[in-house]
Amino acid sequence: MRLLxxxxxxxxxxxxxxxxxxxxxxxxxxxxxQAISHEVHAVVVAGDVYDRAVPPTDAVAVLDRxxxxxxxxxxxxxxxxxxxxxxxxxxxxxxxxEVAGVHVRTxxxxxxxxxxxxxxxxxxxxxxxxxxLPDAVMGELAxxxxxxxxxxxATSLIRADAKQRGIARTVVAAxxxxxxxxxxxxxxxxxxxxxxxxPASVFAGLTYVALGHVxxxxxxxxxxxxxxxxxxxxxxxxxxxxxxxAKSVTLAEIDGAGQVSVSKLAAPVPRPLREVRGRLDDLxxxxxxxxxxxxELAGAWLRVVxxxxxxxxxxxxxxxxxxxxxxxxxxxxxxxxxxTATDPGRLTRTADPVEICExxxxxxxxxxxxxxxxxxxxxxxxxxQHAEASDGEPAPAAxxxxxxxxxxxxxxxxGSVDEWLAxxxxxxxxxxxxxxxxxxxGNPAAA
Numbered sequence: 194m195r196l197l198x199x200x201x202x203x204x205x206x207x208x209x210x211x212x213x214x215x216x217x218x219x220x221x222x223x224x225x226x227q228a229i230s231h232e233v234h235a236v237v238v239a240g241d242v243y244d245r246a247v248p249p250t251d252a253v254a255v256l257d258r259x260x261x262x263x264x265x266x267x268x269x270x271x272x273x274x275x276x277x278x279x280x281x282x283x284x285x286x287x288x289x290x291e292v293a294g295v296h297v298r299t300x301x302x303x304x305x306x307x308x309x310x311x312x313x314x315x316x317x318x319x320x321x322x323x324x325x326l327p328d329a330v331m332g333e334l335a336x337x338x339x340x341x342x343x344x345x346x347a348t349s350l351i352r353a354d355a356k357q358r359g360i361a362r363t364v365v366a367a368x369x370x371x372x373x374x375x376x377x378x379x380x381x382x383x384x385x386x387x388x389x390x391x392p393a394s395v396f397a398g399l400t401y402v403a404l405g406h407v408x409x410x411x412x413x414x415x416x417x418x419x420x421x422x423x424x425x426x427x428x429x430x431x432x433x434x435x436x437x438x439a440k441s442v443t444l445a446e447i448d449g450a451g452q453v454s455v456s457k458l459a460a461p462v463p464r465p466l467r468e469v470r471g472r473l474d475d476l477x478x479x480x481x482x483x484x485x486x487x488x489e490l491a492g493a494w495l496r497v498v499x500x501x502x503x504x505x506x507x508x509x510x511x512x513x514x515x516x517x518x519x520x521x522x523x524x525x526x527x528x529x530x531x532x533t534a535t536d537p538g539r540l541t542r543t544a545d546p547v548e549i550c551e552x553x554x555x556x557x558x559x560x561x562x563x564x565x566x567x568x569x570x571x572x573x574x575x576x577x578q579h580a581e582a583s584d585g586e587p588a589p590a591a592x593x594x595x596x597x598x599x600x601x602x603x604x605x606x607x608g609s610v611d612e613w614l615a616x617x618x619x620x621x622x623x624x625x626x627x628x629x630x631x632x633x634x635g636n637p638a639a640a
Contacts, residue, residue, distance in 0.1 A: 200239035200405025201427035205252030216463035221259035239405030240275025240368030314449030436466035
């Protein structure tokens with residue numbers, strides 16, 4: 194049994210303003226060619242098909258064309274929804290597309306409804322677990338409020354169905370963050386109750402677990418004999434944290450005894466991602482760049498970190514004259530002793546919104562947030578994130594959230610964290626007015 198395992202297409206995504214859709218279309222054409230040339234029995238897509246719950250119409254057209262190609266080639270496709278997808282929109286017409294061999298799994302009701310694929314050794318049951326938001330599905334699955342609990346309930350349904358059918362070889366596509374996997378900057382936070390991961394042990398007893406969500410390809414120790422758990426990774430890089438990734442799809446082969454062997458098929462690379470660091474004049478004068486040929490950087494999407502102590506004039510314009518695909522410009526002056534309270538870069542490097550709010554509480558309250566305050570911050574942030582993910586539109590925000598976003602836009606212009614925090618939302622809102630912040634000797638921000 195040969196399967197192509199892919200995930201995290203994120204159709205419609207941009208890279209710092211660069212439209213990636215033409216490159217994504219090239220990848221999907223290449224994927225069809227690989228499926229045909231390797232004579233695979235099925236293609237498994239483990240979530241995040243689109244980048245947004247309401248995808249651009251051009252992205253929908255690209256997906257339609259790709260799926261039509263697989264259907265014409267008589268290659269079954271098992272496709273699940275991820276945390277970026279709208280399960281309802283992606284699942285529209287799924288019963289009809291199934292007639293063409295495109296099997297879309299976006300609901301709890303379909304978890305134990307496999308796609309049966311046969312080879313010379315018999316049938317393999319391929320199941321799809323969509324992204325399971327615990328708050329939305331724990332009642333339907335009779336599970337607790339955690340990713341581990343809802344995934345355990347889902348895989349229990351799958352094991353029971355496979356046993357009833359008498360099928361020993363099982364493939365499960367799931368979109369989740371499994372404990373031990375190495376994450377990167379471009380993946381959306383899916384924590385619930387402060388916990389976003391689930392142990393690989395929830396997949397014990399399954400043959401091959403085709404995972405999505407993490408953008409770097411990697412195996413995850415399953416802790417169970419006979420179970421292979423793997424992330425195939427995204428086909429394109431979506432952040433500079435992925436610049437050293439070797440993007441690929443996974444060709445998984447399952448023999449009659451259920452033993453799995455995997456190989457990586459290198460995906461087409463539209464442009465490499467590179468990062469250079471140094472003083473502006475030195476960078477522009479240096480043609481070697483530590484052994485790199487000048488044309489290598491000129492053809493790459495580039496992040497430049499300038500270490501000049503004084504910001505030079507028109508740095509981006511000068512860089513793009515030399516390297517036209519420079520996308521990101523950061524500053525990290527060398528030789529400065531910068532404390533955390535006066536370093537705006539600390540906030541820009543912090544991906545965790547709870548940690549950003551903790552910094553504000555520490556600044557405004559004169560001390561770190563206590564456990565009760567952290568619980569409130571975490572609940573509010575998770576509620577907003579889940580609301581945005583569910584319908585593709587920003588949730589109606591309280592005045593503090595709007596003010597925080599506006600202040601964040603001015604972060605690069607602030608001279609220090611103190612300066613940014615001092616002006617962040619102080620003009621027209623008070624934190625405890627809208628958040629009902631737990632009392633800890635009063636909220637100094639209201640003073």
